[in-house]
Amino acid sequence: MKLNLRSLEAFRETMLSGSATAAAARMGLSQPAVSRLIAQLEQDAGFDLFYREKGRLAPTPEALIIYEEIDLAFGGLERVDNLVRDLASFNTGALKIVAPPSLSEGVLPNILSRFMARFPNVRVSIDSRSTETARTMVANRTADCGFVKLPMDRTDISTVLLSSSETVCVLPETHPLAAHAELSPQLLRGEPLVLLGYGTRTRRQIDDAFRECGVRPEVKLETHTVGSACAFAAAGLGVAIVNALLATNYRKPGITMRVFRPQILHDYAFMASALAPPGRLANALLEQAREYFSDVDQLP
Incomplete structure (x- = not known):
């Protein structure tokens, strides 16, 4: 079976935009033409990709499974297109970065502001995916580089350690425990706690620390972002136990x-494919990230 590239593009645009009509506008085609391309793809695949309900399209479970792979494949094609455009126009290039939301919302803007001041014509794309997908994108060079939390056990990715930050407790200045360094x-026995979601490596380490001390943690709130944990702590709902590097952005x-x-400790690293040397722009971003982290005082 050989799938038609134009049909795959029509499927991807429909998934991105939510309708065949919007996909047609993005592709410069008519809506019936996009519908025919999708129908052809379904025929080639041998199964339906969309439920059709009163003229609306809803993706099937199979469509959701294959969409991410198609998106990664087209990401590679877009990299080729960007490269050709840069060579033709003598532009400085494009850089695609993958980073977890925690860094994208806090630390990365500070790094990129310096980087883009040096390379004002660079087109930067930041993608936040699942950890494993982000690593795969860097390994196969669908993304140029990225930032990742260690540890990581992959031979197809090279890493450079950027930061090792402490775990800290965030609490109101008036809290009695603020008297302790x-x-x-x-000391936290019986105190209401705000912890990040159950199941992460850091959460397991915190739970282990309490268990080894024979203390049962009084978890008052569970959340999934450092920002919200700090906000809850500021409101007096509990002592938040979080990453110092990220918590600094929410200090008030x-x-x-x-x-x-x-x-x-929380170790963050710069990652690039181990199968080929990183490009000039990726190396410049690494240099900028190293400079930023060397200037940051990560302890409270």
């Missing part, structure tokens, strides 16, 4: 941070 499970008057002990 460090906070331990023993009235709240303070204290180092958590035993020590739990």
Whole structure:
């Protein structure tokens, strides 16, 4: 079976825009032409990709499964297109970065502001995917480079350690525990806590620290972002235990941070494909990231 590239493009645009009509506008085709391309793809594949309900298209489970792979494939084609355009116009190029939302919302804007001041004509694309998908994109060079939290065990990716930050407790300045320079499970016994979602490596380390000290953590709130954890702590709903590097971006008057002990470190690295040397722009971004992190005081 050989799938038609134009049909795959019509499928991707329909998934991105939500309708065949919008996909047709993006592709410069008529709506019936896009519908025919999708119908041809379904015929070639041997199964339906959309439910058709009162003129509307809803993706089938099979469509959702294959969409991410198609999107990755077209991402590679877009990289080729960008390269040709840059060579033709003598532009400085394009850089596609993958990074977790936690860094994209906090640290990365500071790094990119410096980077883009040096390369004002660079087109930068930042993609936030699942951890494994992001790693695959870097490994197969669908993305030029990225930022990742360690540890990582992959031979097809090279990493450069950028930052090792402490785990800290965020709490109001008026809280009695703010009198301590460090906070331990023993000091936090009976205190309402705000913790990031269950199942992450850091959460397991925090739970292990309490268990080894014979203390049962009183989890008041669970959330999935450092920003929301800090906001809950500022509102007096509990002591948040979070990454110091990321928490610094949400520091405001009235709240303070204290180092958590035993020590739990958060290691962030720059990653690139190990199968080919990174490009000039990727190396420049690495240089800028190293400079930024060397200037950052990561302890409260």
